[in-house]
Amino acid sequence: MTTAPTAGGAPTSFLEVRDLRIHFPTDDGLVKSVDGLSFRLEKGRTLGIVGESGSGKSVTSLGIMGLHTVGQYGRRKARISGEIWLDGKELMSADPDEVRRLRGREMAMIFQDPLSAMHPYFTVGAQIVEAYRVHHDVDKKTARTRAVELLDRVGIPQPDRRVDDYPHQFSGGMRQRAMIAMALVNNPELLIADEPTTALDVTVQAQILDLIRDLQKEFGSAVIVITHDLGVVAELADDILVMYGGRCVERGPAEQVFHAPQHPYTWGLLGSMPRIDREQTERLIPVKGSPPSLINVPDGCAFNPRCPYADLPKGGITRTERPELRPVPDAGDGRPHLTACHLPQQDRTRIWNEEIAPKL
Amino acid sequence: MTAPLHDTNAAETAAVDVAAGVPAKAIEGRSPWRIAWIRLKRDKVALTGGIVVLLLILVAIFAPVIVGLLGHPPNEFHEETIDPLFSTPKEAWGGISSDFLFGVEPGNGRDVFSRVVYGARVSLLVAFLAAVVAVVIGTVLGIVAGYFGGWIDAVVSRVMDLLLAFPQLLFIIALVSVVPNSLWGLSGSGVRMAVLIAVIGFFGWPYVGRIVRGQTLSLREREYVEAARSLGAGRLYILFRELLPNLVAPITVYATLMIPTNVLTEAALSFLGAGVKPPTASWGQMLSKAVSTYEADPMFMIIPGLAIFVTVLAFNLFGDGVRDALDPKGSR
Numbered sequence: 001m002t003t004a005p006t007a008g009g010a011p012t013s014f015l016e017v018r019d020l021r022i023h024f025p026t027d028d029g030l031v032k033s034v035d036g037l038s039f040r041l042e043k044g045r046t047l048g049i050v051g052e053s054g055s056g057k058s059v060t061s062l063g064i065m066g067l068h069t070v071g072q073y074g075r076r077k078a079r080i081s082g083e084i085w086l087d088g089k090e091l092m093s094a095d096p097d098e099v100r101r102l103r104g105r106e107m108a109m110i111f112q113d114p115l116s117a118m119h120p121y122f123t124v125g126a127q128i129v130e131a132y133r134v135h136h137d138v139d140k141k142t143a144r145t146r147a148v149e150l151l152d153r154v155g156i157p158q159p160d161r162r163v164d165d166y167p168h169q170f171s172g173g174m175r176q177r178a179m180i181a182m183a184l185v186n187n188p189e190l191l192i193a194d195e196p197t198t199a200l201d202v203t204v205q206a207q208i209l210d211l212i213r214d215l216q217k218e219f220g221s222a223v224i225v226i227t228h229d230l231g232v233v234a235e236l237a238d239d240i241l242v243m244y245g246g247r248c249v250e251r252g253p254a255e256q257v258f259h260a261p262q263h264p265y266t267w268g269l270l271g272s273m274p275r276i277d278r279e280q281t282e283r284l285i286p287v288k289g290s291p292p293s294l295i296n297v298p299d300g301c302a303f304n305p306r307c308p309y310a311d312l313p314k315g316g317i318t319r320t321e322r323p324e325l326r327p328v329p330d331a332g333d334g335r336p337h338l339t340a341c342h343l344p345q346q347d348r349t350r351i352w353n354e355e356i357a358p359k360l
Numbered sequence: 361m362t363a364p365l366h367d368t369n370a371a372e373t374a375a376v377d378v379a380a381g382v383p384a385k386a387i388e389g390r391s392p393w394r395i396a397w398i399r400l401k402r403d404k405v406a407l408t409g410g411i412v413v414l415l416l417i418l419v420a421i422f423a424p425v426i427v428g429l430l431g432h433p434p435n436e437f438h439e440e441t442i443d444p445l446f447s448t449p450k451e452a453w454g455g456i457s458s459d460f461l462f463g464v465e466p467g468n469g470r471d472v473f474s475r476v477v478y479g480a481r482v483s484l485l486v487a488f489l490a491a492v493v494a495v496v497i498g499t500v501l502g503i504v505a506g507y508f509g510g511w512i513d514a515v516v517s518r519v520m521d522l523l524l525a526f527p528q529l530l531f532i533i534a535l536v537s538v539v540p541n542s543l544w545g546l547s548g549s550g551v552r553m554a555v556l557i558a559v560i561g562f563f564g565w566p567y568v569g570r571i572v573r574g575q576t577l578s579l580r581e582r583e584y585v586e587a588a589r590s591l592g593a594g595r596l597y598i599l600f601r602e603l604l605p606n607l608v609a610p611i612t613v614y615a616t617l618m619i620p621t622n623v624l625t626e627a628a629l630s631f632l633g634a635g636v637k638p639p640t641a642s643w644g645q646m647l648s649k650a651v652s653t654y655e656a657d658p659m660f661m662i663i664p665g666l667a668i669f670v671t672v673l674a675f676n677l678f679g680d681g682v683r684d685a686l687d688p689k690g691s692r
Contacts (some may be wrong), residue, residue, distance in 0.1 A: 065590050104592030111590075116583040121605040130601070131591045182591065 011085050013040035014222050015064075015190055020082035022056075022063045029295040033059040035246040037082075041239075043189065046216065046223040048237030048254070050230060050269065052291045056246040057226045058112075061192045064224075065109055066091055066099045086190060105135045108188035110212075112195040114175035118167040124151070124178045125163030132185045150181040154211060173204035177211065184215060191216070192224045197232060209235050230273045234258065239335075242266050245292045245302035248325060252337030262328050262339035262348055264307045267356045285359065301342060309351065313342040396609075399685040406681020412674035420480040430461060431474040435639045438469035448656045462663050465646075466653045472660065475641035476667050482549075482635075482642045483671065486556050487622035491615050493561025498568025499611060503599055505569070506576025517573070520566035528563040529628070535559060536634040549640040556629065556636075560622055567618070571610055579603050609686040616679035620672040627668050643668050 022034040034056040041047045049057050062068055064086075068078040084091040086106060091099055111117035119127055128147035129140060136143070144163070151159035154177040167175055176196065183191060193212060197205040213236060216223050225236050233240055233254065240257040242250040242265065250263040261267055268287035289306035292298055300319040304310040310318045323340040341348065400406055419426060427434065438460075443450045447467045456463040462472035505516035536555060543551045579585065580603065588602050629635045630644025638645065643664040650661035 062586075067586060067589055100589075100592055100594060102592070103590055109587070109590040111583055111587050113583060117587040119584045119588070119602060119605075130593075130597075134592050134594075134597070179587075182587075186591075 011040065013085070014043045014087055016040040016083075016085040017064065018083040018085070020060065020063060020084065021080065022059050022068065023079040025079065026295075031294045032246050032297060033294055034063060035297070037243075037246075037248055039241055039248070039251060041190075041222045041224065043222050044216070044220045045238045046225060046236050048233030048240045049224060049226045049243060050228065050233055050240060051243035052228060052287075054291050054294065055243040056294070057228075057243055058194055060243075061109065061194050061224065061226055064091075064190075064192065065103060065107060066096070101135070104131060104188065105186045106188055107190040107192065108183035108186065110176075110180055110183050110191065110193040110196045113199050114172065114179045115167065115199075117179055118175060118182075120167060123164050123166055124170065125165075128163075128178070128182050128185055131182050135186050146185065147181070150185055151178065153215075154178070154181045154184075155207070156181075172200055173207065176200060176204075176208055180208070180211065180215070184219070187219055188221060190222045190224070192226070194226045195228070196225070197229070198227070205232075212236065230269055242269070245297050246294055247302065248338075248340065249303065250339040250341075251325070252328070252339075253335045256328075256335075256337045260328075260337075261352065262337070263303075263341050264309055264343070265303050267352065268306075271356065271359065301340070309343060309347075312347060313344070318342050396682075396685040400681055403681045403684065405677055406684070409674045409677030409679075409681060412670065413678050416480055416671055416674065417484060419477055420484045423477045423481050426477055427471075427474040431477070432460075432471040434470065434474040434478045434641050436470065438464060438471070440469070442467065442469045448653060453659055456659065463657075463659050465649075466657050466660055472646075472663055475646060476643070476664060478641040479643040479646065479664065479667065480671075482553065482630075482640065483623050483626055483668075486553055486560065486626045487619045489557040490560035490564060490622045490626075491618045493557060494564030494618060495568055495611060495615050497561070498565035499572050499604075499607065501565070502569035502572025503576050503603060503607065506573040507580050507599055507603065513573070516569065520569050523563060523566045526563065528559075529625075532556075532559050532563075532629060533632060533634045536629070549636040552636045556626060560625055564618060564622070568611065568614055571614060572607055575607055575610060576603055579606050613679065613683040613686060616675065616682050620675035620679070623668065623671050623675070 017040070018038050020034055020037045021032070024031040024033060037056075037060060039047065049060065051057050059068075063080060064084055066084075068080060080092065082092065086102070089102075091102070118124065122130075125144060125147045128150065129143040132138070132143045132146055133140075138146075148159045148163050151163055156162050156174055156177055162170070162174075167178070170178060176199070180196075191212075196212065197208050200208060209232060212223065212225075215221075223236070225233060227233060237254045240250075240252065240254050241248055242257070242263065244265050250257060250261065250266050252262075257266065258270070261270060265287070268285070271285040272287060274284060287306060288308075292302055292305070298305055298319075300317070300321055301307070301310070301323050304318040307318070321342070323342045325338045325340045328337045328339055329345060343351075400410070432438065442448070442464065449464050449466065449469070451457060451463075453463060460471055460473065462476060464470065465472055465475070501516050505513040536552065539551060539555050541551065544554060585598060585602050588598055593602070626635060626642075627644035627647070630642045631648040632644075633648070635644055636642050646664040647661060647668075650657070650664070654661045
């Protein structure tokens with residue numbers, strides 16, 4: 001589907017990203033944070049974007065929100081190309097002011113660190129009220145009622161009193177809930193959660209994930225969850241997109257990616273995740289090496305220096321030619337499952353079944 | 361805390377309160393300003409400075425009342441108190457008496473007390489308004505330069521560098537001598553004061569501008585600014601609602617410390633003859649006049665000198681206290 005060059009014209013999906021590229025010119029060279037990413041997402045569904053630190057996950061989310069170009073005048077800009085279609089509108093070529101009006105109302109974002117994402121100077125309530133009044137022409141009292149209602153909805157106890165507290169008076173989990181309330185106050189149709197649980201402890205993580213899932217059911221929004229924690233996507237996502245070195249290496253329905261992963265990097269991620277639903281056999285297997293520099297991405301397949309199977313395909317093709325995203329044959333229920341790997345399909349199936357799966 | 365529904369239940373409700381404990385002593389959110397105020401109240405030196413500042417402001421505002429009660433009109437001559445031969449006050453200590461609290465001016469016998477009181481008006485008015493001018497220009501340009509960056513920042517920063525390198529005292533003296541007698545609907549001393557305010561304020565803004573710009577540069581990268589953008593906040597909203605509140609503390613501190621500098625500048629300019637025009641009283645002008653008679657009448661120099669000294673010291677102590685109180689790293 002998406003590897004085909006853009007034919008132009010509005011897509012039928014709610015959100016469609018086509019060949020998104022976000023590059024940052026720096027003194028050291030061009031940082032290719034996102035290099036040709038495409039995906040689509042329907043309302044009411046959740047897409048999980050996974051990958052190591054520095055694989056371009058957060059840059060992607062900020063790119064969709066159009067936040068790379070805001071408030072930059074004459075500074076060296078991020079170079080962005082591609083298309084982002086939200087609800088039939090193309091955002092990349094749209095007037096920045098129009099995109100600004102969409103932010104908050106049509107698409108909203110939950111940030112990673114809830115302490116630094118709330119203004120320390122204003123009460124939590126005042127911030128939610130302001131977020132509401134940016135898009136709704138209502139008086140402060142109505143907006144405040146709405147703020148209290150949302151704080152209640154996200155599970156803040158005594159919302160009518162806590163609404164007047166400052167962010168520092170909230171615990172980490174409460175702050176993240178308040179952050180979610182702020183993002184949801186305008187009923188956005190697209191919610192991007194950028195590592196929503198990274199700063200929280202495990203029990204609170206579970207509560208926040210439940211909350212996001214419940215709210216999605218209630219509001220029917222499309223959700224993108226960005227994380228490096230496979231446990232989080234396993235909980236939430238319908239579809240999974242695995243990113244490596246600014247590109248998508250595997251994408252497919254969550255069950256498929258978890259039960260029949262195709263890319264060696266996905267195997268590595270699964271191998272380094274502790275599981276409690278199976279008997280533990282050996283030590284966890286980390287992915288060897290470290291993520292590539294986005295200034296100097298390895299030739300060929302970006303994963304080749306770390307891939308244990310890099311020499312399997314003939315002619316050193318992994319080091320010279322970048323693999324394209326190709327559909328995996330006979331993958332499940334018809335929803336596409338794609339992967340970018342030079343390994344022949346039968347080798348991949350064999351390695352997964354014989355070498356990887358038994359160790360997980 | 362809810363009121364008891366029935367009086368008969370009052371005792372019971374109270375008992376519940378004591379048991380629960382929480383609603384009776386609810387933890388109260390304190391705004392940064394309240395915390396600063398509590399800290400300031402504990403700092404005795406700063407508090408003294410603040411009280412003196414407050415008194416000076418009251419003196420300046422109620423100058424006519426105070427002079428009416430305790431002195432003589434500031435421009436009234438009392439030649440009977442002056443020795444016609446040496447033209448110095450007849451009485452010892454510069455003519456200090458119950459009638460003339462701070463003595464009389466050599467030569468014409470004007471009441472020094474009244475002139476010091478009226479001089480406070482000029483000093484404080486010029487110092488305050490010049491600080492306001494500097495803070496407004498400096499904040500707006502600094503925040504805009506820091507937030508937008510690029511060529512806007514380059515232009516503003518170079519202008520600031522230029523102004524900081526400018527020989528402002530010489531420029532003001534030269535400017536004052538060419539300013540016409542009536543301007544902007546003002547005349548006489550009014551023109552001079554307006555010029556002083558405009559010029560001192562104009563040369564003061566780069567100091568504020570630099571601080572604001574530097575702070576803005578670091579604040580604009582904060583995640584909550586990004587979060588505000590992600591919720592659809594506009595440019596002006598981010599500048600004045602997200603960034604400005606964080607700048608209020610450094611600006612306040614700088615403004616309170618800029619006022620005494622302005623008092624000194626105004627006194628220096630008046631001393632050099634570039635301040636308000638006689639007969640309007642000003643401290644610098646009195647000092648300048650005292651230079652020729654200080655051997656015979658030192659009190660006439662000491663009193664306006666003390667007025668300047670006390671004012672500057674009080675503002676500095678108060679400003680330091682405000683800075684400590686607003687410092688979030690300071691101990692509570």
